[in-house]
Amino acid sequence: MLREDVTEAIRAAVFEELAAVGFARMSIEGIARRAGVGKTAVYRRWKSKLSLVLDLLTAFAVEGLPAPATGSLYGDVRALLEVAAHALRHPVASQVIPDLLVEAARHPEITEAVRATLLDSQRGVVAQVVRDAVERGELARGADADRALDLVVGPLYWRLVVVRDARLPEGYLDDLAHASVAALRA
Amino acid sequence: MLREDVTEAIRAAVFEELAAVGFARMSIEGIARRAGVGKTAVYRRWKSKLSLVLDLLTAFAVEGLPAPATGSLYGDVRALLEVAAHALRHPVASQVIPDLLVEAARHPEITEAVRATLLDSQRGVVAQVVRDAVERGELARGADADRALDLVVGPLYWRLVVVRDARLPEGYLDDLAHASVAALRA
Structure with missing residues (x-):
């Protein structure tokens, strides 16, 4: 070799x-x-x-994703959920990262690496989506990207990684996108 | 002994x-x-x-929680989040359950036990909150308890267990309760 x-x-x-x-x-x-x-x-x-x-x-973390830029907050959130649903079904997300999160409590070096992999790239994309929505007037000025990440990715992570329902109900991502947008605007 | x-x-x-x-x-x-x-x-x-x-x-799973019954959907969701924020900071939730979820992929017997511990008791409480809200006319008839669990607990689980921000921003749970109610009603 x-x-x-x-x-x-x-x-x-x-x-x-x-x-x-x-x-x-x-x-x-x-x-x-x-x-x-x-x-x-x-x-x-x-x-x-x-x-x-x-x-x-x-x-793995370096492969950043471009922000979706569909022209609407709903469209962008729906696109983020599509990518996230795909990524969260990958063994790295469903198996390796939870494993490392458990290890992180014993090896603090791991915490930072997992944070960089799992969060920083997603955070950048969500921050761009939030900025675009603020510019279009769909979200109030000062909308927080971390809050947005919790509200958009949290429910899907819970469903796919914690509850482990690999088969989402029909129309789940459309519904979740609507619900997340309502939460973001609340 | x-x-x-x-x-x-x-x-x-x-x-x-x-x-x-x-x-x-x-x-x-x-x-x-x-x-x-x-x-x-x-x-x-x-x-x-x-x-x-x-x-x-x-x-551990047998210790079921009573539904909050505060008289409003916001009040109930806020109460659920308070209990969940406390529970998710407990080592059983932050360390033991993620560990067992990782093991569950290799030992299917664990999946069912974790499901029973983590989900069934919470699911019962959330189902009651949803039923109460439907009765008061705050949610549409047929509102789904699993969807409600995703929307209420998902963001907090993500923040506390995945992102590992043990110190939530000031007013975070109040804001999350408002956002979750908006998502539930969307």
């Missing part, structure tokens, strides 16, 4: 190991086995499983 | 161990050590750490 292919194989193996056994039980040995490389190939690149996971999350 | 005291000491130790090391790393040995009893005292009562945790969650 080329050096870059080894790095990629290790990264892919970490995601798979995290989903399969979780952070607590994950080992460098297991990662190396899954990647089809020797343990030293892993240790040459990262000094511990923690640094591996942190590096991976940081790489 | 009396037999009942041993049982209680073990139950308390399980909660502490779950919070401290998590389900994956928790061992019967660690529980026994923390409880100040022998391993056989644990095994005499429960056959595995999984059956211990399931038993504990079931016991």
Whole structure:
């Protein structure tokens, strides 16, 4: 394998190991086995499983999303929910991030990395949606992006990740977009 | 120790161990050590750490809450949020349940127990709040309790458990109650 292919194989193996056994039980040995490389190939690149996971999350976080810009607050919220529903069904969101949130209580380094991955990119997009809505007069000046993120993403996260209803009721995202817009404007 | 005291000491130790090391790393040995009893005292009562945790969650779930019945939908939602904000700061909610949700993907038995603990009691309370609001004409007939739970508890869960802002902004719960009522009525 080329050096870059080894790095990629290790990264892919970490995601798979995290989903399969979780952070607590994950080992460098297991990662190396899954990647089809020797343990030293892993240790040459990262000094511990923690640094591996942190590096991976940081790489994941960089892929920022553009704000939807549909021309209406409802349209933008509906588009955000579509992307979020897709992302929250991905193993990284449904399995890896909750796992790391649990670990975060014991490893404060993880908290910041998860925050950066899960929140900062979403926060940027929602902040843009809020600014656009304020400009169009759909939201009051001074509307808060963190509040908006809670109201838009919170119910969907609860339903998909906590309640674990992978199959949303028919029309759920349309209804949730309407409800969220009403909440944002309240 | 009396037999009942041993049982209680073990139950308390399980909660502490779950919070401290998590389900994956928790061992019967660690529980026994923390409880100040022998391993056989644990095994005499429960056959595995999984059956211990399931038993504990079931016991926790039984303590149902009465519906707030303040006489208005806003008052009821505000009261629910107060209780939820308190509960979501408890280690069982912030640490143990997310941990078990992660384990649930690997142990389907856990899914049902967590569901019963986290959802069924809350769902009952929210269903009553919705019924009361429909009777007063504050919500349309046929308003859905699961939708209400998503809209009321989702944003707070996101803020307290995912974003991990333990200190809510001043007036946050009042504002969230207003926003949730607007969402429920949308």
